[in-house]
Amino acid sequence: MAQLIELSAQEKSPFESEPQLVGVYHWHELRSMHLHDDRVELNFILSGNGLIVVDGELCNAQAGDVLIYNAGALHDESLILTAQMNAWCIAVTNLKLPVRPVNEFVPKNFHPRIPCQAVAEQLAQLYPLIHFYAEQSDGYQIANSLARAVVLIVYKVIHSTAIESTREKNFIVERVKNYIEEHYAEDLSLAELNGLVHSNEFYLSHVFKKATGYSPKEYILRRRIGKAQCLLSYTSLSLTEISARVGYDDSNYFSRAFKKIIGMSPRLYRQKWRESSSGAVPSDI
Secondary structure (H helix, E strand, O other), X not given: OOOOOOOOOOOOOOOOEOOEEEEEEEEOOOOOXXXXXXXXXXXXXXXXXXXXXXXXXXXXXXXXXXXEEOOOOOEEEXXXXXXXXXXXXXXXXXXXXXXXXXXXXXXXXXXOEEEOXXXXXXXXXXXXXXXXXXOOOXXXXXXXXXXXXHHHHHHHHHHHHOOEOXXXXXXXXXXXXXXXXXXXXXXXXXXXXXXXXXXXXXXXXXXXXXXXXXXXXXXXXXXXHHHHHHHXXXXXXXXHHHHHHOOOOOHHHHHHHHHHHXXXXXXXXXXXXXXXXXXXXXXXX
């Protein structure tokens, strides 16, 4: 005979303001370096593994992990893949924990990879349900409630297992990264970056690649392509306008550079994104 479980609503929410679902998608194709200022992303790895960069932190992600991308955190999902990744992502906004900025889920001094293998079965059921209801014309409230359940489940795991980062910041690398973030769509030269930190080309390239996984030139390219992916995903801008916005005068050259990094043309990427995503609110790009 089934036993009735008595429930109590006495447990207080850990959030000062409740997170709100703004997007969900199932990804196979990986994204180059990009960020979002208006949301937190919770990426649940279904299968595959590889090295992913989140806010300068190298994450050896594997099945059952949840990668947290705080608002404003640069992330690159395609550094090294030892097995093709299959993952779900939900994006929420308005997430506010005590004494932390809005949309900061994991403290900046903690590792963004959260091992969620103990709750992987539950997450594997919830993410597809969120996507299913988000696609229904009258399903947003259900999708939003399920997304909040995911956030709470992951919050409890973070609360008990989060690991402090051991990353040491290099002043030279941080200065160059910040400068690139402000000027990546311009015609940046290595000489300009070297002059910025009073360094020689060999030393800067060495310390920069050790810290980020990329040379400065590769980093700029991936940041441009990552921004282009955001524009392709969340706007209806033409390829000509997108290429200009990310620093390419020639849209054909842009398309070739995009395909080299992402493995498909910009047009095909936009088509696949629209087929695989559901979003309630456009990204602040």
